[in-house]
Amino acid sequence: MDRTEFEEFASAGLPALFRHARALTGDPQDAQDLLQDALLRVWRAWPAVRRDGNPIGYAKTTMVRLHSSALRRMRRRLAGRPVAAPPAEEPSAVDRVDDRHHLRGLLMRLTPTQRAVLVMTYLEDADDRTIAVALRRRPSSVRATRSRALAKLRADLDPAGPRTARGVLPHA
């Protein structure tokens, strides 16, 4: 196989692919691992990928599928590596002030599929049909997944939401 073309593609597309991987995983190390897994598969299928003409798209779709793959999570667990970044702790008052840090913590609480749907929606501006093909789901399932993920984020971002959910009544 032609290594030169593959290396040119990997070098040129690395920043975009790494951003995609980091958005999916939320962790730089996990993103690096996911990126290498995806590039390995791209390299294996390089003749067909090159013929298809969109290696970046192929790699991104591969990352999405790998990220939501139960088999990959099990393999990482068996290898002693973290399946995902540790769940975010309950945000402190300072975290609530730092919106971005707070949002990252909340994103880590989503399932891999929910996060993948949000990444493809807000990073790639992909439509439901494209996301459904990438995740091998129906468009209606994609919409439902995104709706649940956003509702969860809104509920957690709303300061009154968690208190009410825990059943703590406000003082008079």
Place this chain on the structure above:
Amino acid sequence: MPDLDDRLRAEFRRDDTAGMVPAAEVIERVYARRRTSAVRRGVAGAVLVGAAALAVPVVVTAAGDDGATAPVPATTTPLTPAAPTLTPSPPGETHVPLGNPSPRTVAFPGVPESFKVAENPPDQPFDVPAGDAVRYWVTPAGSPVAGLVWVRQPHTPTGLPGLVFELPPGISGDTQTLATDDPWENVLHMSAYSPSGDQDFLIVYGGDSDARKQVIVSIIKAAFG
């Protein structure tokens, strides 16, 4: 506070290269993992081939053991002589049979060419047991014996009347044979039990004892030897 959609876009699209490994290093790691994967596949393939090589003789042995009790399919060429089921090993090579041979699916081999197939049973004072197949042969006039009866897989045990006579040792191979000759009725009976589960019952009638014994020895050598 900005809208959640905008916040998500900003979060996912932030230009943060912290933790990003240089491209050359990433590519080298991909190639290394590809090589490791190829080695693993090679080892797995070798293990698979080895396991198959170990499993095949076991399966063949098991199938051979079951073959002794397996039903025998019907044949459309009942009188075609068959080659022996066990081919001899090449010289200098030890023959290790893998289980019992499969049952014969053709008629009894080794009948001399001078014997002609007869449609009807002979008019002789001996009993012919029922079996999976019964065949009759007669000889031309002037032959030392009068005819032959062969019963494949007799359904009922049949006695061997007359006097037991010793067959030459080793002429029947792995097949166990028992033969008696009745000089008063001029009938020779023989039962043969093969390791494959085949059982044959033969009657040679007519002529004198020596002629009948010569005929049966010749048939045994051709069929089982």
